Amino acid sequence: MSIRIKQDKCIGCKSCVEVCPGNLIKLASDKRAFIKHERDCWGCTSCVKACPAQAISFFLGADIGGRGAELTVSTKGSVRTWTVRKSDGSLQEIVVDGSQSNKY
Numbered sequence: 001m002s003i004r005i006k007q008d009k010c011i012g013c014k015s016c017v018e019v020c021p022g023n024l025i026k027l028a029s030d031k032r033a034f035i036k037h038e039r040d041c042w043g044c045t046s047c048v049k050a051c052p053a054q055a056i057s058f059f060l061g062a063d064i065g066g067r068g069a070e071l072t073v074s075t076k077g078s079v080r081t082w083t084v085r086k087s088d089g090s091l092q093e094i095v096v097d098g099s100q101s102n103k104y
């Protein structure tokens with residue numbers, strides 16, 4: 001279980017560094033983020049949600065998205081859109097409106 005940081009998309013905002021509960025992400029000298037302790041990542045997805053540049057994706061297991069699938073997220077106001085990109089290139093979106101979280 002781990003994440004991937006696309007360095008060409010990283011804007012060096014440091015949000016992922018601050019939010020990772022395991023202190024696993026660092027900024028390189030060029031101010032781009034990288035995961036230093038990849039094997040210690042337990043997949044909480046906090047960094048994926050915090051990244052404003054969608055530079056971080058999360059690898060899904062075979063039981064969720066299929067082998068090779070990866071998850072990214074974008075946030076607009078209270079609405080969070082989770083996108084699963086499967087290994088065949090197809091996309092699946094899951095939209096969650098946080099303002100409705102306590103509705104039921």
Ligand code: SF4
Pocket residue numbers: 003019020021022023024025035040041042043044045046047048
């Ligand atoms: S998924 Fe969670 S534990 Fe893993 S690097 Fe991101 S914030 Fe840290």
Ligand code: SF4
Pocket residue numbers: 005009010011012013014015016017032033050051052053054055056
């Ligand atoms: S949150 Fe995203 S843009 Fe900001 S430093 Fe981390 S990877 Fe780069």
